[in-house]
Amino acid sequence: MSTRIALVFAGQVPVGEKVTIEGWIRTRRDSKAGLSFLAVSDGSCFDPLQVVAPQELTNYATDVVRLTAGCSVRCIGELVASQGKGQTVELRADTVEVVGWVDDPDTYPMQPKRHTMEYLREVAHLRPRTNVIGAVTRVRHTLAQAVHRFFDQQGFFWVHTPIVTASDAEGAGQMFRVSTLDLENLPRTPAGRVDFDKDFFGKEAHLTVSGQLNVETYCMALSRVYTFGPTFRAENSNTRRHLAEFWMIEPELAFADLAADAQLAEDFLKFIFKTLLDERKDDMQFFEKHVDKDCITRLTAMIDSKFERMDYTDAIATLVASNKKFEFPVSWGIDLQSEHEKFLTEEVVKGPVAVVNYPKDIKAFYMRMNDDEKTVAAMDILAPGIGEIIGGSQREERLDMLDRRITQMGLHAGDYNWYRDLRRYGTVPHAGFGLGFERAILYATGIENIRDVIPFPRAPRQAEF
RNA sequence: UCCGAAGUAGCUCAGUGGUAGAGCAGGCGGCUGUUAACCGCCGGGUCGCAGGUUCGAUCCCUGCCUUCGGAGCCA
Secondary structure (H helix, E strand, O other): OOOOHHHHHHHOOOOOOEEEEEEEEEEEEEEEOOOEEEEEEOEEEEEEOEEEEOOOOOOOOOOOOOOOOEEEEEEEEEEEOOOOOOOOOEEEEEEEEEOOOOOHHHOOOOOOOOOHHHHHHOOOOOOOOOOHHHHHHHHHHHHHHHHHHHHHOOOEEEEEOOEEOOOOOOOOOOOEEEEEOEEEEEEEEOOOOOHHHHHOOOOOEOOOOOOOHHHHHHHHOOOOOEEEEEEEOOOOOOOOOOOOEEEEEEEEEEOOOOHHHHHHHHHHHHHHHHHHHHOOOHHHHHHHHHHOHHHHHHHHHHHHOOOEEHHHHHHHHHHOOOOOOOOOOOOOOOOOHHHHHHHHHHHOOOEEEEEEEEEHHHOOOOOEEEEOOOOEEEEEEEEEEEEEEEEEEOOOOHOOOOOHHHHHHHOHHHHHHHHHHHOOOOOOOEEEEEEHHHHHHHHOOOOOHHHHHHOOOEEEOOOOO
């Protein structure tokens, strides 16, 4: 059984102990003193372990000096204090077994040098071997663990909402169709339409764009629930902040209003980022040094800050009073554009801000109508450097109001019968929010393109690997 | 989808209307308890694809493809 390199650096392996490590060669440096230095990484932590391979090894001339980046090895030897600078301990190898060679090292795509992120996307099956993608992967894992830990500690239950949804109306975004019909030979109704009664589910089905409506049903029984899973949008978005497949976190809180929702969001963000800083120091230091020098101070500032609250109406007044020239003119009733959000969070508040109570006409049907009948209890949390990071709302718990909103939006109440039932049987005020998981990773690491924080990005015309 | 930019060696890039170079990587040799080391030599390219202009195009023009940045949509 081999030892993970992370345990070695964590001091859990005493100097003098014989260990086996297994991993991949990052670099090899030969010394005429009669030994080679192998940087071996197993991905368990940021740093590779230095393995010292003396020329006395029986396969030194045949194997060790032929090692190149990417070769897999099993090294057995004694952990010793390093004689060189740059590391405190190293492995003095008794054996270096080559598990797998690299065919044609000349064209091995992952060289021990800096690659562009664009290039790495083209070799998505090999890019986890790089420092940056390895670090992203560990950060992503730690944040995901922190998400679950936060909700667990707060008494929330993780509800696995469906990926495939046959609801007639999700109400948000364009959806990917799920069908087993033969596209070359579609069944038709007498009226000439595609006959989805012949399809697998007997009706139209799609990939989910949000688990919210489903999770609300469990909220009306278990009080505190959340979803955390993949969601899909078939929109032709080509930006560094959008994916066709991304992971979303959506908590739902019963007996709660918008203020409680905003507080939950604030506590949540602070918890997951604090956990990240506590548990992934090595990787975060790499991001600070090579990707975004402000990433750690940005997270620290957020953790220590008190999120501001700002009414939408006040936000509009602030934007107008700034006399700043915006590409999109500002007036009450508009949806805030990227430039407006950035201005508010980066120049006015200079920190995270929850903007609340948006005009009803620019928000979804399920958001709770405020007493003014002009605004709904919606919120967006804006953060410097990224803009909107969380969107949420108090849900409309009054059936008559919900029905009125459904009608106003040109939707059909009949399509939402199970959702309406929640308002007929023991309805309660409740609220929730949605967080795009990859956006949180962008914010934490300073990585610029969302395609670099998910292992296999899905975007328009991009579904390789 | 709209606006802008870019596609030259395995990678990162320079360059020219007369078919091309550097650094890194790779191979060989030298040197060193080395730190993405250093020194020397060597191999390696349909200059994104398709047309057009021209005696001649990698360079100029047109179209297409791909990628990047911004916007919209949104998380």
